[in-house]
Amino acid sequence: MHWAIGLFHTSGSDILPTNSPERIFVQCVIIWNLVVFSTLIAAISNALQQLRELNEERTEQFAKVRRYFSSNNVQSGLAKKTWAALSLAAQKPKRRTNWDDIKILQHLPKSLQAELHRHIREPILSVHPFFFAFDRAFTVQMQQVYQLCISEISTEQGQELFHTGEASTQMYFVLEGTFCYYAEGTIAEPSFLSTGQWVGEPVLWMSWKHTGRLLAKTPCAVLAVKSKELQEILGPDGGDAGVIIKEYAMQFTRHCHNHSFRLTDIGVDVDAVGKLVAFAFEPPRGPLQEGSDLESESSPLA
Template identity: 25%
Template sequence: MDVVPRNILERIYSIIVLLFAMVAFSSIVGTVTSSMTIIRSMKNDRQKQFWLLRRFLKQKNVSMDLTVRMTRFLDHQQVKQQKLIQVGKVVFLQQLSDQLARELAFEMFEPLLHQHPFFRFLSHEMKAVAARICQMALKLMQVATDDTVFNVGEEANKAFVIKSGDFVYTHISEGILEPAPKEKEWLAEVAIWTRWRYRGKLAALRPGELLQVEAARYAEAMSIHPKPVALGRVYGHKLVTLVNCQPPSLRTDVLRDDEFYNSAVFTVGKRASAMDAKFDVWDEENDEDGEEEEDKTAAEHLNGTDADEDAASEGGKAKRRAKEEDAQSPRTWTRSPFASSPWGMLCSRRFFAGVCFHPCTSEQVHVQQAGPRSGSASLW
């Protein structure tokens, strides 16, 4: 049975519904058509770029093997970029404050670095330092099939963390590492703490991503405060000691010693607790001394025992005594409460200390360090 409007109101309602349906349907059709046009345009641009690439490689007489590798890698990257939004495409990220940018970098990279015990300790105990490391020292690196990440004997100024992909590590004397490096595993970590040359070759079996940890920037990020400087010095010294105890032929870029990591982080934790305790004790003693001195000054003022001339004389003597103490003290800021604290006294020391032997030449070298105030990396 047909349903038809029977009065003027029903006719008006029917007309409104039909108009709304027509507008909605037209909008949907227009949106779908526009999306298909954009996709077709992107596909045409992609095909055009690949055509230009093949033409360029042909004009330059590039070998077929390299041409195929480049084409496969770029095709893989195009598919990946369509699925993931790249950081460079989000313009608003460039307008973030420094603190928000650090926190964003920490949220992005911390799950990848969390497997390392020392970084996990930093993330829990000193999140600000870990965030600075994520922002300053880390950089993503794309690799294609058969790419060589590093080779035997090359000077190492960065460590690597595997994010994705399949890799094979070949040691200079031990051959292919089994099992192969896996995701979230650290490679060439020693390069962060001392002068180092790679002891093997790392190659990619398929396209993947690596996280680079730049040694100089890592030291600069750790130098934000004397406490991470001191704790990094403790961990770096233990790591260098472990490497020095190994025969030169067995030194490797891949450390798989859970017992060492647990012991080293335990020592770092004890040192951190000791530093906190010493700082608290110093703070309490300093407050008590300050209160006693204030009480004494107030009592003398109330009793009226200090004449103006005597006060001036005593003040001059106190200043001379302070200058003599400053001259004899090895600290830089003797008058500063922070400088005379256990943490402050570490400010004048260098970042890391310790000696190791070069893995290839067996020459004596020293652990990498950075001035805590200058933020620049150097070698002793």
């Protein structure tokens, strides 16, 4: 073995095989060394090539930014600020892998995709009282929500998920990381959102524009519930499920109307949502309190 391994070094060896078993052993070791050595060299070369291509792409992107700033006369202060943010973003580790990033998953049978969607997304959405109750009562409709109404979004530290005045189209559930919500026009302390919390529920049941901005304090990931797609699937033509949706949308819209003086993107607190859910699934008999009615047109699902 000493002699066989020595063949791959410049020093060589003065030990030689002296009989047939030793020669056979030496040949096996040489072939094994040749395979391992070639594989190792190929792997190192491939890794270096990938690193070179990555660096070339990054360098090209930074060169394009420099040319763009120059051709548009971007002021030096703003250019330095943007350049620092881009340099910081380039040094950050790779973000979380999302469903849409893995193209091969699209080739799975639809039933298996549905099972995966439920397994991954049901624990996150079920923290919300409405989705928890609706999933237990209408499993088929909720499966469509898991498949057609939800996307996964990753954000880097310091990135805004939305800003004040932006038209809202999605409700967000935090998968990982920490967000900080700054409500516009208030002196209250910012609110921090972490795994299992949500923001932007009003967009599901009414027309809504963001009343603040949501900033990622750490690398984050969220599940985004698309309001338009959800309204199409759980609309008023959905039988018993449609009746429940309509009732909850009316109750939620009414509650927001009555508390509009302090309503933000964070929406309604968990206890109030639980009461609205209980009312929607088991409405009390008898007239509603005077002054609590709200025109059903306030909600797109009503």
